[in-house]
Amino acid sequence: MQILEGEGVTKYFGGLAAVSKVDFHVDQGEIAGLIGPNGAGKTTLFNLISAALVPKPGTIRFKGEKITGLKPHKICRLGLARTFQEVKIFSNMTVLENVLLGSLFGCSTGMSSADASREAEELLEFVGLSAVRTTPAKDLTLVNQKRIEVARALATKPELLMLDELMAGLNPAEVAQAMELVTRIRDKGITIFMIEHVMKAIMSVCDRIMVLHHGEKIAEGTPQEIAISKKVVEVYLGE
Amino acid sequence: MDITALTSRRFLVPGLITLTVLATLPLYGSLYTVILITTILMYIILAVSWVIFSGPTGYMSLASAAFFGVGIYTAAVLMPNTGQLLPLPVVVAIAGLISGLLAVLVGALTLRLRGIYFAIFTFGLVEIIKQVLLYWEFEVTHTRGRFVVLVDNDTVFYIMLGIFVALMLTVYFIRRSKFGLALQSIGENEEAAAHTGINVTMVKVITFGISAIFMGAAGAIMATRWTYIDPYIAFNPLFSFMPVLMAIFGGMGQLYGPVIGAAIFAYLQETLQTTFPYYYMLIFGIVLVVAILYLPNGIVGLIQKLIQRWRKGGSAEQNANT
Amino acid sequence: MDLVTILDIAIGGLLMGGIYALLAMGLSLQYGVARVLNIAHGEFIMLGAFATYTLYTAFGINPLLTLAIVGPIIFIIGFLLHRTLFTRLRISSPSPGAFESRSLLATFGILFIIQNLALIGWGANLRAYSYLNFGVNLGGAIFTANRLVSLGFAIGIGLAFYIFLVRTRMGKAIRAAAQDPATASLMGVNINRVLAICFGLGAVMAGFAGTLLSMRVPINPAMGMNYTIIAIIVIVLGGLGSIPGSFIGGFILGIIGTVVTYIEPSLSLAAYYFIFMLLLLVRPKGILGK
Ligand SMILES: Nc1ncnc2c1ncn2[C@@H]1O[C@H](COP(=O)(O)OP(=O)(O)OP(=O)(O)O)[C@@H](O)[C@H]1O
Ligand SMILES: [Mg+2]
Numbered sequence: 100m101q102i103l104e105g106e107g108v109t110k111y112f113g114g115l116a117a118v119s120k121v122d123f124h125v126d127q128g129e130i131a132g133l134i135g136p137n138g139a140g141k142t143t144l145f146n147l148i149s150a151a152l153v154p155k156p157g158t159i160r161f162k163g164e165k166i167t168g169l170k171p172h173k174i175c176r177l178g179l180a181r182t183f184q185e186v187k188i189f190s191n192m193t194v195l196e197n198v199l200l201g202s203l204f205g206c207s208t209g210m211s212s213a214d215a216s217r218e219a220e221e222l223l224e225f226v227g228l229s230a231v232r233t234t235p236a237k238d239l240t241l242v243n244q245k246r247i248e249v250a251r252a253l254a255t256k257p258e259l260l261m262l263d264e265l266m267a268g269l270n271p272a273e274v275a276q277a278m279e280l281v282t283r284i285r286d287k288g289i290t291i292f293m294i295e296h297v298m299k300a301i302m303s304v305c306d307r308i309m310v311l312h313h314g315e316k317i318a319e320g321t322p323q324e325i326a327i328s329k330k331v332v333e334v335y336l337g338e
Numbered sequence: 339m340d341i342t343a344l345t346s347r348r349f350l351v352p353g354l355i356t357l358t359v360l361a362t363l364p365l366y367g368s369l370y371t372v373i374l375i376t377t378i379l380m381y382i383i384l385a386v387s388w389v390i391f392s393g394p395t396g397y398m399s400l401a402s403a404a405f406f407g408v409g410i411y412t413a414a415v416l417m418p419n420t421g422q423l424l425p426l427p428v429v430v431a432i433a434g435l436i437s438g439l440l441a442v443l444v445g446a447l448t449l450r451l452r453g454i455y456f457a458i459f460t461f462g463l464v465e466i467i468k469q470v471l472l473y474w475e476f477e478v479t480h481t482r483g484r485f486v487v488l489v490d491n492d493t494v495f496y497i498m499l500g501i502f503v504a505l506m507l508t509v510y511f512i513r514r515s516k517f518g519l520a521l522q523s524i525g526e527n528e529e530a531a532a533h534t535g536i537n538v539t540m541v542k543v544i545t546f547g548i549s550a551i552f553m554g555a556a557g558a559i560m561a562t563r564w565t566y567i568d569p570y571i572a573f574n575p576l577f578s579f580m581p582v583l584m585a586i587f588g589g590m591g592q593l594y595g596p597v598i599g600a601a602i603f604a605y606l607q608e609t610l611q612t613t614f615p616y617y618y619m620l621i622f623g624i625v626l627v628v629a630i631l632y633l634p635n636g637i638v639g640l641i642q643k644l645i646q647r648w649r650k651g652g653s654a655e656q657n658a659n660t
Numbered sequence: 661m662d663l664v665t666i667l668d669i670a671i672g673g674l675l676m677g678g679i680y681a682l683l684a685m686g687l688s689l690q691y692g693v694a695r696v697l698n699i700a701h702g703e704f705i706m707l708g709a710f711a712t713y714t715l716y717t718a719f720g721i722n723p724l725l726t727l728a729i730v731g732p733i734i735f736i737i738g739f740l741l742h743r744t745l746f747t748r749l750r751i752s753s754p755s756p757g758a759f760e761s762r763s764l765l766a767t768f769g770i771l772f773i774i775q776n777l778a779l780i781g782w783g784a785n786l787r788a789y790s791y792l793n794f795g796v797n798l799g800g801a802i803f804t805a806n807r808l809v810s811l812g813f814a815i816g817i818g819l820a821f822y823i824f825l826v827r828t829r830m831g832k833a834i835r836a837a838a839q840d841p842a843t844a845s846l847m848g849v850n851i852n853r854v855l856a857i858c859f860g861l862g863a864v865m866a867g868f869a870g871t872l873l874s875m876r877v878p879i880n881p882a883m884g885m886n887y888t889i890i891a892i893i894v895i896v897l898g899g900l901g902s903i904p905g906s907f908i909g910g911f912i913l914g915i916i917g918t919v920v921t922y923i924e925p926s927l928s929l930a931a932y933y934f935i936f937m938l939l940l941l942v943r944p945k946g947i948l949g950k
Pocket of ligand 1: 112117135136137138139140143144184
């Protein structure tokens with residue numbers, strides 16, 4: 100079943116088509132990957148899905164319902180959470196508060212404060228940040244700030260989690276941990292849609308990959324198919 | 339803005355002592371002191387209300403004079419000297435509500451304007467209300483200003499104190515609530531807040547409304563002090579700039595910054611204004627420029643820096659001695 | 661409505677609009693390039709007006725000739741103000757947005773300083789003098805000569821300034837700085853100097869507008885605020901920062917104002933605000949903005 104689908108999704112910045120007539124879908128329960136050279140329009144597509152931007156024209160459906168035109172917080176409450184390429188945390192709040200905000204505001208079913216706290220604590224445990232729960236978020240390292248973002252997104256009880264370059268800027272050991280984290284999230288039953296430049300990572304965790312180039316979708320398939328696709332190789336080598 | 343400090347126990351005892359001293363003021367203070375403290379409280383209310391909204395959200399609202407003025411006018415209409423229509427506390431409450439509603443309306447319309455546009459718009463709001471009222475008074479009701487019933491100074495003082503306490507309690511409870519957490523997160527990163535399920539527009543509009551309630555209430559009670567009200571008096575743009583200046587001068591890093599800034603300024607104003615009106619405004623201008631140039635974190639920031647330096651200097655000395 | 665009335669309104673609007681255009685061009689230069697939304701703009705108008713008044717009544721210098729004295733003095737004041745105050749603010753502000761709010765508040769302080777110095781020096785009374793105060797018949801509608809002359813000067817100053825921007829080296833540097841200060845300074849433009857010149861020139865335009873205004877309306881030290889507000893409305897109307905936009909916007913507002921004044925005199929300021937706020941909500945980029 101398709102949890103997320105887009106039809107003719109387009110976005111212009113002035114004269115530049117950052118995303119151009121892209122049809123895409125994500126299946127329930129899979130880890131879908133989105134790759135492409137710098138400036139291909141990947142982040143823009145995520146922004147369109149999460150309603151940070153509005154497609155013009157184009158429609159996006161989540162769990163079969165049209166979500167274009169909804170406000171970002173509505174989309175989050177429907178069960179679609181995201182992280183950001185450049186980390187966007189609440190710097191002066193503690194790690195726990197960052198995550199707590201997700202469980203307090205992100206769920207469609209209201210949660211009591213006690214439940215929300217418990218939930219947040221559990222998620223900190225899950226991403227391995229329990230030890231620093233009372234530290235201001237700004238004092239953490241990049242990799243830990245990215246973990247805050249993941250935990251905060253998970254706190255909103257998403258059915259689909261979109262990760263924008265979770266592994267960028269991490270060292271090899273951290274990348275391995277992040278990959279393991281991604282599979283653990285999927286094992287919780289959460290569908291994942293992720294942008295990644297780290298090829299090794301994306302090829303080994305994804306079930307299916309889409310390739311964007313100059314705002315257009317140029318290929319789609321299993322990691323094996325993508326690895327040997329002539330078009331994709333050209334795009335990457337042509338850089 | 340970090341307003342945690344206020345919620346800590348540390349402030350409970352000094353707070354209660356201050357409150358007791360203030361609440362018994364009319365028993366031992368001179369008439370002049372009571373009037374002076376009333377004015378200081380009014381400015382503190384304006385400055386703190388302004389900070390509640392503009393501090394965390396980063397919008398520079400210049401609408402304070404509009405909300406304050408609506409409060410003044412509400413009192414002028416409901417309590418003319420020809421016969422008071424409603425009891426004073428009710429009038430104050432109604433004035434607060436009307437201002438709050440106006441703010442919610444204006445906020446819903448304009449919060450998508452960012453930066454300088456929002457500042458200009460809110461500034462224009464004060465002027466347009468003034469102009470429309472002037473027209474209304476001149477052409478429709480054929481009045482040129484209104485007289486408000488006289489209320490004795492102690493009552494005015496106690497109501498102002500009541501508004502002040504209510505404001506402080508509101509700040510305290512907002513800070514400890516889910517809503518306060520959401521507001522703080524918007525200040526930290528609005529985009530992330532929206533994608534975490536927070537209805538940022540709603541939180542901002544409600545906060546704008548809450549801040550306006552207190553401004554309106556303060557306006558209503560001040561009307562009884564001034565007794566003569568016309569649109570120029572009620573909608574004086576100075577009441578938009580004063581709270582901003584006081585908050586910046588005091589320092590917006592801590593809630594007591596605006597309180598201190600407002601207290602100092604209001605005191606200076608009250609003591610200098612009558613004796614040297616032009617020099618007072620001149621000094622006001624100079625202080626404003628100097629504060630913006632040299633005190634980016636306000637007086638509180640300056641004091642914190644001095645304390646830090648003193649501590650460091652002290653410990654360095656100790657090290658040298660050992 | 662007969663033809664003479666229409667003519668009356670149209671020319672009256674142009675006469676008002678010329679001054680507005682000049683005012684707004686000055687503010688537009690200060691905000692569009694130097695990023696200072698100068699709330700004290702009107703005080704420079706007031707200074708220009710009082711300088712002319714004093715030079716004419718005390719020394720008998722022709723009001724139009726005072727432009728040559730008012731210009732340099734106000735330029736130096738504006739230039740120095742920017743070099744000392746705003747340059748420092750610009751460097752110490754963490755972000756451009758923070759600079760905009762802080763400088764706006766600083767100009768509010770300047771407003772108080774100038775206005776109260778003027779009150780101390782000249783007193784609060786309204787003052788006026790009479791110069792070129794005879795009627796000129798234009799197709800049946802009668803206008804005083806000083807208003808027509810001031811329109812001519814306003815247009816002349818506006819055009820001269822436009823040519824300066826387009827033709828001269830400094831003009832090009834100003835335009836480059838308006839587009840992108842970072843790149844402009846990389847290209848060897850002394851950015852602080854250019855911004856200070858812009859601020860100074862903006863103040864001069866206000867001063868000139870003040871000189872021209874003093875020939876036709878009574879002046880007092882508190883006159884500035886209304887003109888600041890009008891200038892802000894015009895630059896929003898013309899698109900914040902667009903200099904041709906403010907020139908044209910000035911005339912548009914002048915005509916609107918005259919029409920409203922014709923219909924209901926006491927509503928003209930309210931009408932300005934109404935248009936202005938509507939515009940901010942519907943088209944914040946201004947009517948001429950892209
Ligand atoms: N808000 C914006 N305004 C104007 N142009 C934009 C905006 N956001 C993105 N763009 C442009 O759209 C194009 C696509 O950008 P996008 O950030 O989606 O690329 P990306 O695939 O995520 O690249 P990267 O791998 O570097 O993150 C780029 O040319 C970018 O400059
Ligand atoms: Mg990207």
